Amino acid sequence: MKHISLTAILLLLTGCSxxxxxxxxxxxxxxxxxxxxxxxxxxxxxxxxxxxxxxYLNIVPPDAQRPEAxxxxxxxxxxxxxxxxxxxxxxxxxxxxxxxxLLRTYPNYAxxxxxxxxxARAHDEVxxxxxxxxxxxxxxxxxxxxxxxxxxxxxxxxxxxNLRSYADAERAYAQVVAKGEASPFFERAIYMxxxxxxxxxxxxxxxxxxFAVLDRKLIGRDTGEALESIATLTRADRELxxxxxxxxxxxxxxxxxxxxxxxxxxxxxxxxxxxRVYQQxxxxxxxxxxxxxxxxxxxAYARRYPTHPQAPLLQVRVIDAYQxxxxxxxxxxxxxxxxxxxxxKSDYRKANSASDYDRxxxxxxxHMEELARHYHAVAQKSKSSPGYQQAARxxxxxxxxxxxxxxxxxxxxxxxxxxxxxxxxxxxxxxYERTAYGYPRHxxxxxxxxxxxxxxxxxxxxxxxxxxxxxxxxxxxSALRFAGAHPADARTPGVLTNTAERLYALRDYAxxxxxxxxxxxxxxxxxxxxxxxxxxxxxxTEFDRGAYDRAEAxxxxxxALTDTRAVTRATLTERLAASVxxxxxxxxxxNRQRDAVGHFLRVAQLAPAAAIxxxxxxxxxxxxxxxxxxxxxxxxxxxxxxxxxxxxxQAEIPGKLAVCYLEGGQPLKAATExxxxxSGGKDAKFSREALWQAAELYEKAGHEKNAVAAYERYVKQxxxxxxxxxxxxYRLATYSKKNGQLDRHLxxxxxxxxxxxxxxxxxxxxxxxxxxxxxxxLVEPLEVSYRQARLVEPLKKNLKVKKERMQQxxxxxxxxxxxxxxxxxxxxxxxxxxxxTDFSRALIGSQRPKGLSADxxxxxxxxLDEQAYPFEEKAIEVHEINARRTSSGIxxxxxxxxxxxxxxxxxxxxxxxxKREEIIRALR
Numbered sequence: 001m002k003h004i005s006l007t008a009i010l011l012l013l014t015g016c017s018x019x020x021x022x023x024x025x026x027x028x029x030x031x032x033x034x035x036x037x038x039x040x041x042x043x044x045x046x047x048x049x050x051x052x053x054x055x056y057l058n059i060v061p062p063d064a065q066r067p068e069a070x071x072x073x074x075x076x077x078x079x080x081x082x083x084x085x086x087x088x089x090x091x092x093x094x095x096x097x098x099x100x101x102l103l104r105t106y107p108n109y110a111x112x113x114x115x116x117x118x119x120a121r122a123h124d125e126v127x128x129x130x131x132x133x134x135x136x137x138x139x140x141x142x143x144x145x146x147x148x149x150x151x152x153x154x155x156x157x158x159x160x161x162n163l164r165s166y167a168d169a170e171r172a173y174a175q176v177v178a179k180g181e182a183s184p185f186f187e188r189a190i191y192m193x194x195x196x197x198x199x200x201x202x203x204x205x206x207x208x209x210x211f212a213v214l215d216r217k218l219i220g221r222d223t224g225e226a227l228e229s230i231a232t233l234t235r236a237d238r239e240l241x242x243x244x245x246x247x248x249x250x251x252x253x254x255x256x257x258x259x260x261x262x263x264x265x266x267x268x269x270x271x272x273x274x275x276r277v278y279q280q281x282x283x284x285x286x287x288x289x290x291x292x293x294x295x296x297x298x299x300a301y302a303r304r305y306p307t308h309p310q311a312p313l314l315q316v317r318v319i320d321a322y323q324x325x326x327x328x329x330x331x332x333x334x335x336x337x338x339x340x341x342x343x344x345k346s347d348y349r350k351a352n353s354a355s356d357y358d359r360x361x362x363x364x365x366x367h368m369e370e371l372a373r374h375y376h377a378v379a380q381k382s383k384s385s386p387g388y389q390q391a392a393r394x395x396x397x398x399x400x401x402x403x404x405x406x407x408x409x410x411x412x413x414x415x416x417x418x419x420x421x422x423x424x425x426x427x428x429x430x431x432y433e434r435t436a437y438g439y440p441r442h443x444x445x446x447x448x449x450x451x452x453x454x455x456x457x458x459x460x461x462x463x464x465x466x467x468x469x470x471x472x473x474x475x476x477x478s479a480l481r482f483a484g485a486h487p488a489d490a491r492t493p494g495v496l497t498n499t500a501e502r503l504y505a506l507r508d509y510a511x512x513x514x515x516x517x518x519x520x521x522x523x524x525x526x527x528x529x530x531x532x533x534x535x536x537x538x539x540x541t542e543f544d545r546g547a548y549d550r551a552e553a554x555x556x557x558x559x560a561l562t563d564t565r566a567v568t569r570a571t572l573t574e575r576l577a578a579s580v581x582x583x584x585x586x587x588x589x590x591n592r593q594r595d596a597v598g599h600f601l602r603v604a605q606l607a608p609a610a611a612i613x614x615x616x617x618x619x620x621x622x623x624x625x626x627x628x629x630x631x632x633x634x635x636x637x638x639x640x641x642x643x644x645x646x647x648x649x650q651a652e653i654p655g656k657l658a659v660c661y662l663e664g665g666q667p668l669k670a671a672t673e674x675x676x677x678x679s680g681g682k683d684a685k686f687s688r689e690a691l692w693q694a695a696e697l698y699e700k701a702g703h704e705k706n707a708v709a710a711y712e713r714y715v716k717q718x719x720x721x722x723x724x725x726x727x728x729x730y731r732l733a734t735y736s737k738k739n740g741q742l743d744r745h746l747x748x749x750x751x752x753x754x755x756x757x758x759x760x761x762x763x764x765x766x767x768x769x770x771x772x773x774x775x776x777x778l779v780e781p782l783e784v785s786y787r788q789a790r791l792v793e794p795l796k797k798n799l800k801v802k803k804e805r806m807q808q809x810x811x812x813x814x815x816x817x818x819x820x821x822x823x824x825x826x827x828x829x830x831x832x833x834x835x836x837t838d839f840s841r842a843l844i845g846s847q848r849p850k851g852l853s854a855d856x857x858x859x860x861x862x863x864l865d866e867q868a869y870p871f872e873e874k875a876i877e878v879h880e881i882n883a884r885r886t887s888s889g890i891x892x893x894x895x896x897x898x899x900x901x902x903x904x905x906x907x908x909x910x911x912x913x914x915k916r917e918e919i920i921r922a923l924r
Contacts, residue, residue, distance in 0.1 A: 046076055046079060046080055047080075049076055050073060050076045050077065050080070053069050053072055053073040053076065054073065056069055057069055057070065057073070066106075067102055067105070067106040067109040067111070068111070070098050070099075070101060070102040070105075070106075071098075071099070071102060071109075071111055071114065071115055071118075073098055074094075074095040074096075074098035074099045074102070074115070074118060074119075074122075075095070075118060077091040077092070077094045077095035077098065078091065078092065078095045078118060078121065078122055078125075081095070081125065089126055092122045092125050092126045093122075093126060095118070095119075095122045096119060096122045096123065096126070099115050099116075099118060099119035099122065100119065102115055103115060103116070103119070112142075112143075113139055113142075113143040113146035113147075113148050113149075114148060116135050116136070116138055116139040116142075116143075116148075116152075117136075117139060117148040117151070117152060117155075119135045120132040120133075120135035120136045120139065120152070120155060121155075123135060124155075124159065129159050129162060129163055130163070132155075132159055133156060133159040133160065133163065136152045136153075136155055136156045136159065137156065139152045140152050140153055140156065150176055150179055150183045150184075150185055151184075151185060153172050153173075153175045153176045153189075154172070154173070154176045154183075154185040154188065154189055154192075156168075156169075156172040157169045157170075157172035157173040157176065157189065157192055157193075157196070158192070160172055161192060161195065161196060161199075164199075166196045166197075166199040166200045167196070167200060169192070169196040170193060170196035170197055170200070173189045173190075173192050173193035173196055174189075174193055176189035177189045177190055177193055187213060187216060187240070190209050190212050190213050190216075191209070191210070191213050191240065191243075191244065193209045194206045194207070194208075194209030194210040194212075194213070194244075194247065195247065197209065198247055198250070198251055201254075203251040203252070203254045203255050204251075204255060204260075206247075206251055207248060207251050207252070207260075207264055208264070210244045210247055210248045210251070211248070211264055211270065213240065213241075213244045214241060214244050214245070214248075214270075214273060215269070215270060217233065217237055217240065217241050217244075218241065218272060218273040218276075219269045219270060219272055219273070220269070220272065221233070221272075222272045222273040222276070224275070224309055224310050227241060227242065245276060245277070245280040246280070246284070248277060248280065248281075249277075249280045249281045249283070249284040250284065252277070252281050253281065253284060253285070253288075257281065257285075257293060257296075257297060258278060258281060258296060258297040258300040258301070259300075261274070261277055261278065261281070261300075262304070265277075274301070274305075275301055275305075275308065275310035275311070275314060278297055278298065278300060278301035278314060279298070279301075279310075279314055279317070281297050282294040282295075282297040282298045282314070282317060282318075282321070283317075285297060286317075286321050289325075291321050291322065291324075291325040291327060292327075292330075294317075294318075294321050295318040295321050295322060295330065295334070298314040298315055298317050298318040298321070299314075299315065299318055299334070301314050302314050302315040302318075302341075306341060306347070306348060307347060307348050307351035307352065309352055309356040309359075311348070312338065312341070312342045312348065312360040312363060312364075313359065313360070313363075315334065315337075315338050315341075315342075316338070316363050318334050319331055319334050319335055319338065319367065322334060332371070332374065335367040335370060335371055336371060338363070338364070338367055339364055339367050339368050339371065339394075339397070342360050342363075342364050343364055343368075343397070343401060344361075344364070344401045344402075345401075348360070364401070365398070365401070365402055365405065365407075368394060368397060368398045368401065368402075369398055369407065369411065371394040372391055372394035372395045372397075372398055372411065372414070372415075373414070374391075375387065375390045375391035375394060376388075376391040376395075376414060376418050378391075379391050379418065379421070379422070380421060385422055388418055388419070388421065388422035388424075389422075391418050392415060392418060392419065392422075395411055395412075395414060395415035395418065396415065398411050399411060399412055399415070408439065409435055409439045409442040409443075409444055409445070409448075410442075410443070410444055412431060412434055412435040412438070412439070412448075413431075413432070413435045413444040413447070413448050413451075415431050416428050416429075416431035416432040416434075416435055416448065416451065416452075416455070417451070419431055420432075420451070420454075420455055420458070423458070425455045425456070425458040425459035425462070426455075426459050426471075428451075428452075428455040429452045429455035429456050429459060429474075429475075429478070432448045432449070432451045432452030432455055433448075433449070433452045433478060433481075435448035436448035436449035436452060436482070436485070437449070437481065437485065445485070445486075446482075446485075446486045446489050446491075449478070449481070449482040449485060449486065450482060450489075450491050450495070452478050452482070453475060453478060453479055453482065453495065456471060456472075456474065456475030456478060457475070459471055459475075460472060460475070469506075472502065472506060473506075475502070476499055476502055476503060476506075479495050479496070479498065479499040479502075480496075480499060480515070482495055483495050483496050483499075483518075492522075493519060493522055493526040493527075493530050494530065496515055496516075496518055496519045496522075497516075497519050497526075497530045497533045497534055499515050500512050500513075500515040500516040500519060500533070500534060500537040501533065501537055503515060503537075504537050504540055504541055507544075509541040509544055509545055512537050512541050513537065513538050513541045513542070515537075516533075516534040516535070516537040516538045516541070517534070517538065519531065519533075519534035520534050520535070528561050529561075531561055532558055532561040532562055535554050535555075535557040535558045535561065536554075536558050536572070538554045539551050539554030539555045539557075539558055539575065539579075540575070542554055543575065543578070543579055543582070546582075548579045548580070548582040548583045548586065549579075549583060551575075551579040551582075552576060552579040552580055552583070555572060555575055555576035555579055556576065558572050559572055559573065559576060570609070573607045573609065573610055574607070574610050574611060574612065576606055576607050576610070577603045577606065577607035577610030577611075577612045577613060577616070578610075578612055580599055580602050580603050580606055580607075580616075581599070581600065581603055581612050581615070581616045581619075583599040584596045584597075584598075584599030584600040584603075584616065584619065584620075585619075587599055588619070588623060593623045593624075593626050593627050594623075594627065596619070596620075596623045597620045597623045597624055597627075599616075600616040600617065600619050600620035600623065601616070601617065601620050601636075603616035603617070604616070604617065614640065614643070614644045614647045614649065615649070617636055617639065617640050617643075618637075618640055618649050618652075620636050621633045621636040621637045621640065621656060622656075624636060625656065625659065625660065628663070630660045630661075630663045630664035631660075631664055633656070633660050634657060634660035634661065634664060637653055637656055637657045637660065638657070640653060641653050641657075653673075654673040654674070654676040654677040654690075655673070655677055657669070657670075657673045658670045658673035658674050658677065658693075661673060667697045667700050667701040668697070668698070668701040668703060670697050671693075671694045671695075671696075671697030671698045671700075671701060671703070671706065671710075672694070673694075674690045674691070674693040674694035674697060675690070675691060675694035675706075675710055675713075677690035677694075678690040678691035678694060678713070678717075684718075687717070687718075688714070688717075688718040688724070691710060691713060691714050691717070691718070692714060692724065692728075694710045695707050695710035695711050695714060695728070695731075698710055704735060707731075707735070708732060708735050711728040711729075711731050711732050711735075712732060714728045715728045715729055715732070715751075719755075720762070721762060722755065722756070722759045722762035722763065722764070722767055723762070723764045723766050723767050725755060726752050726755050726756055726759075726766070726767045726770050726771070727766070727770070729748050729751050729752045729755065729770075730748075730752055730770050730774075732744075732748045733745050733748035733749050733752065733774070733777075736748055745777075746777070746778065746781065749774040749777045749778055750774075750778060752770050752771060752774035753771050753774040753775050753778060755767075755771075756768060756770065756771030756774075757771065768819050768820070768821055769819075769821050769823070769824070771819055772816055772819035772820075772821035772823070772824030772825075773821075773823070773824060775812070775815055775816040775819065775824065776816050776824055776827055776828065776831075778812065779809065779812040779813060779816065779828075779831070782805065782808050782809045782812050783809055783831070783835075785805050785808075786802065786805040786806055786808075786809050786835070787838075789801045789802035789805050790802075790847075791842050791843065791845070791846030791847060792846070792847040793847055793849070793850070795846060795847060795849065799846070802839070802842065806835060806839055809835055810832060810835065813828040813829075813831055813832045813835070814828070816828040817829065822885070822888075822890050822892070823892055823894070825885075826882055826885060826890060826892055826894035826895050826898075827894045829878055829879070829881060829882035829885075829894065829898065830879070830882055830894040830895075830897045830898050830901070832878045833874075833875045833876075833877075833878035833879040833882065833898060833901055834875070834901065835875075836871045836872065836874040836875035836878060837871070837872060837875040837901065837905065839868075839871045840868040840869070840871035840872040840875065841868070843864055843867050843868040843871070844864055844865065844868045846864065848860060848861075872905065875901070875905060876902065876905045876906060878898075879898035879899075879901045879902045879905070880898075880902065882894065882895055882898035883895060883898045883899050883902060
């Protein structure tokens, strides 16, 4: 065996007196161990040292150094076992054997307290906890003043705890705690003392131990920030604190939860971390999915210390818990409570520093926004006005609380949107405008400005006419403001266009035209439909202001921009025509008739289909008539008649044409127009007179056929007044006689006679005259019939016939005489006298019966003379009566004819002219 020097052994004995350092991680809270400081080893080769000790023990006889060598060798085996990646049970067992041998062989060895400490450790490492505990029991019992006693007691507590002897562990830890803070195991002992009580179910007393640990680590150090941010806490401290809070939370949950906390926080200093107790308990509940308990815990602190800097942060956790658990109603209620409790005007803000409130303010803002948006969404579903009002409350609170927040313009916009949805259009327009123009330019500026216009539109729909004007003006001002603020916005041209239309509708023509002109000046040019609208406004404005020439030019522009198939084209064309027509009216008013004619006739050129074209052409004709340009006027009127057969003014065309034709020397055409007037006139007198005029003009023009037709229509259509009606019949009778239409002549004559006979009070001298002369005409057929009756065999029969016809003729003449018309009376008298004369001569000249002898014939002739004589006398009497009419100043052809007849019937008396003249004078 190789020997080593005594000096080397001594070095090993002095330099290898420590074991490997214990690891500082625990598998669980129950497995926590307090760290024990170790001596720093002298760098050496552990294996060689152990070998040296073994050689020493083998070769050196028992002496005073042997116990120390045994101890050192055991320590090296433990160190070797602890230093390997995989614990070596062999090394520990070898160390146990060495320590046990040492204790048996050298019971009085001064370092046995250390040996027992190491032996207990080795038993612990090989899993023989009972032997480890027994060894530590011996140590604390046999060496009450050993430097290893505090750690031994702590290790006893650990072993007892691991062996589930929690009451004994509690006492062991209490022994360590009783030694005070000088012990390096003091804090760990307090901590494990609490665990021992906890394991026994003594939660209330266990809490005292845990809070004692927390007092040491947090009082005077806790600033409210996260534990990992507390600079005075080491990593080990932080782990201890975190573990303490966990078991505190578990203990409290085993008691009355948050209700149990206040009993442990009477001392002011401990309150530094009181909020964390509530916080950790709430977190425990949250992990256990006891959401309501978690929330109640958070709320308990917030309500107990409403102005504490941490209170709102705990309540934030309440809200998070409710939201994650989908407790929507509770989350909302808590948010409302939070916002009202910690808002910008709250007592909390007044009680805390700006830096503390800065931590809370983002949550206030967030929840305020969420409340507004939530109630907005709810209202959108329910369409409930109270719901919208509730949302508005939160929106307005946000706006007043965060006026400079980057999100405020959007929130203002959402408030406006919500008011719009609630049909509160007036308030909506106000908020839209505030959003658009009350903040620096933002993403919603243009949209809000445009939405304000939509709100005004809706507002106007619900207003009465008396309330409308103010809103309309505000809407227009808002539109112009939008256009001014957003000239490049794609909606601006449309807004200006619409505004121009609205201004026109309000009769604000000057502004309407100005705004419309702005539309036309936009570059690049706006779409055709907008330019069309702008030109339309300008055209209408100029028209309404009486600038018809400028209106005409503007309407031309409008039509150029209007599709030929557009339904509005017809209306625009009408407006163009009206602007031209109005220029004609102005010229006419200024007595510029020729200019007026030009404008009126231009209507047809520019707008041939315009409704006013007919009126324009009619007025052109009227102007030409005023100019006495008969030919041109007639031409326009003829065109009017041809083009507008159903126009209401057609009734006036014939009259005007008639004037033109008469003045222009065209009686036939004039007659045609009068006849047309007669047909279309609603006034009977006018129609009657027009028809009569037509008939006379036909006569004047030599168109007998048309004249006859006109008179016939007159008789048929206008039986009254009687005189004109009979006069028309007379002219018809005259034409019939002239044309050899004797039957028609007699027919019209009979109508004359009959009409006069039934005329009653309407009869006039003229009707009587025509009736009388007509009656004379009607006698003529009777006279012809009379003369056709010849007195021949059979004489008796023919005599009877002739007498009957003579009587009819006498009756007819009598009726003529009854008219009392001088000319008719004298004619009737003359013809009556002539009838008697003729009958007398007819008798004398009648055929003699055959077979009469000369005497008989003579006697027969005498008899005939006797029969004929009275008739001749009667003839003389009648002619004399007629001749005596000269005394009444009547000396017409019939009186003269009677004188002529008398000169033949009584030549002695009447044959001489001188004598006749005397008779006439005498008769007078």
